Every structure is written in C-alpha cells, then in structure tokens.
Amino acid sequence: MLLRAIRRNIVTRSGNAAPLTLKARLQKDMITALKTKDSGRASVLKQVYAEIVKSEKLSSGRPSEVAVLQKCVQRWLSAIEEYRALKEGRSDEQRLKLQDAIDRETLELAILKEYLPLPYSHAELSDAINGVLRDLEITHPAKEQSGRVMKRLLETLDHDKINKKELALMVSGILDSGRQNITG
DSSP, rough: OHHHHHHHHHHHHSSOOOOOHHHHHHHHHHHHOOOOOOOOHHHHHHHHHHHHHHHHSSSSSOOOOOOOOOHHHHHHHHHHHHHHHHHOOHHHHHHHHHHHHHHHHHHHHHHHHHHOOOOOHHHHHHHHHHHHHTTTTOOOOGGGGGGHHHHHHHHHHGGGOOOOHHHHHHHHHHHHHHOOOTOO
C-alpha cells in the first residue's frame, strides 16, 4: 500500500516521471532503507518524514519541507555540541560512550545533509546582488538602500538555498564598499 502511494507521487498519469518532492524522496528512500535492512538510515529518514508530516498538520498553509529539514539539521548539530560539552571532566568509559554518541549523530547528520539543496555559491550571490543593483538603477550604493536590495533578492532567489544572514552581510559589504560592477 505504501509502495503504491510512493509510485503515485513519482509517476504522473501520463506516464512521465514527475519531480520528487523532498517528502516523496524521503518516503522512497526510507522504504529502500527498510528493504535493505539499513535501520540507522531508515530511522533518520522516518524522523524527518514525521517532522514534515507534523508541520503540515500544524500549519494552515504548506510549510517548506526544506525549512523543516534545516531545523532537523540544527537539532542534530546541537545534540553533537551537547555531547562534546558533556565529555569534559568525564571518566574514560563515559567519554567513549559519549564519543560513540557523537559518531552516531555525525553519521545521521551526514544522511540529513544529502537531502539539503546545494546553497548558492558566493559568485552566484554576488552576481545576483549586482544584477539587483542594476535593476534598481542604484549607481551610488549606500547602506541605506540595503532594505530595497534585500527585498528584491528575496523575491528572486530560492529561499531554501540561501542563508539570509550571510546574504545580508554580503549586501552590506557591497553597499559599504561600492565595489560592485553596476554597469555590467
């Protein structure tokens, strides 16, 4: 039954392959992991899948599946940091157990990162910023214009592939220095 539901998500009625959503990919890979008896991978994928389903039920709109995945990644990173902090001042046996937990969490984190979209490169973001400066006809960049630039960038860029804080720092840096090539 579950396999049929996955197939419906993968193939459209016309027989053409439809692009998989993150949720559908997780579901498909989870079944593969269960079939191959890869319990560690299946467990991680089940947790993320459940988080996505939960967020869909709790929100009125459709939440970003990638945003839910990013929150899961942050949770795993926090757990790793907590285990590292707990290692200090422990006996050798306790440190070994904590290191095992760190290793397990790190492997699980690597599985999660396979599903994150590749972020924009620095060059791509820089080109996008310069393009927005040209579009907005900003010939004398000033930091006061960063709000307009950010608004336009956020309208055009894929939110799942950017870190807004890093983007804001790049915009501020370019506007402060005026180094962009506005004329092309």
